[in-house]
Structures are given as C-alpha cells and as structure tokens.
Amino acid sequence: MVLEPVQPGLWLIILGAIAAVLGPLFGFLGGSMIGQGDPEASVNPMFLALFTGIVIGGIGTVVAILGGLRLLRRRAQDEAASPAA
Structure with a gap:
C-alpha cells in the first residue's frame, strides 16, 4: 500500500466542514x-x-471555503500545465 499526498486544500475543507x-x-x-444561570x-x-x-x-465555514478555493486554484494550475491533447 502506497500513501499518496492529497491535493492542497483538501484538509482545510475536511477540518472546516x-x-x-x-x-x-x-x-x-x-x-x-x-x-439559565443567574x-x-x-x-x-x-x-x-x-x-x-x-x-x-462560521469560522469553520470560512476555512472550508478557503480550502475549496485553494483546491480549485490548484486544479486550474494543473490543467494549464498539462499538455493539450
């Protein structure tokens, strides 16, 4: 079994959610x-x-959204760097 690294932002999404x-x-x-208290x-x-x-x-929601944006930004960079088929 080989452990593969996850994409940046995935852990932020999980922990924020x-x-x-x-x-x-x-x-x-x-x-x-x-x-009730006093x-x-x-x-x-x-x-x-x-x-x-x-x-x-609310802070967790913001962290999850930032993680999603980071993940999408990384995927866009990977698609731009890959050669066109």
Missing part, C-alpha cells in the same frame, strides 16, 4: 448543560455558549 457542523452543536450542548446577569450563559458555537461554526 467538521468545525462548521460540530461548533453549533457543541455550543447548544454546552449551553444546555450550563442552564436571572439578574447581563448575559445569559446559555446564549453565550450558543453564540460561541455559532461563531466557531
């Missing part, structure tokens, strides 16, 4: 575990955990 999916889920889970507090801990998860998911 995982962060985009799991970030909001873990934010919701963490917020549910924390609970009613007199200025920021609800449940809201803060969910908002943090959504921000992490």
Whole structure:
C-alpha cells in the first residue's frame, strides 16, 4: 500500500466542514448543560455558549471555503500545465 499526498486544500475543507457542523452543536450542548444561570446577569450563559458555537461554526465555514478555493486554484494550475491533447 502506497500513501499518496492529497491535493492542497483538501484538509482545510475536511477540518472546516467538521468545525462548521460540530461548533453549533457543541455550543447548544454546552449551553444546555450550563442552564439559565443567574436571572439578574447581563448575559445569559446559555446564549453565550450558543453564540460561541455559532461563531466557531462560521469560522469553520470560512476555512472550508478557503480550502475549496485553494483546491480549485490548484486544479486550474494543473490543467494549464498539462499538455493539450
């Protein structure tokens, strides 16, 4: 078995997609575990955990998009470098 290197950008797509999916889920889970907290507090801990998860998911989405652009750019370079048949 021979391991072949993957194209640049593939790992960014995979890791970004995982962060985009799991970030909001873990934010919701963490917020549910924390609970409502103090009613007199200025920021609800449940809201803060969910908002943090959504921000992490958004960052993961941006990373996945950047990985996709890098992958497409590399494929375009490979097609331009290959001789025309």
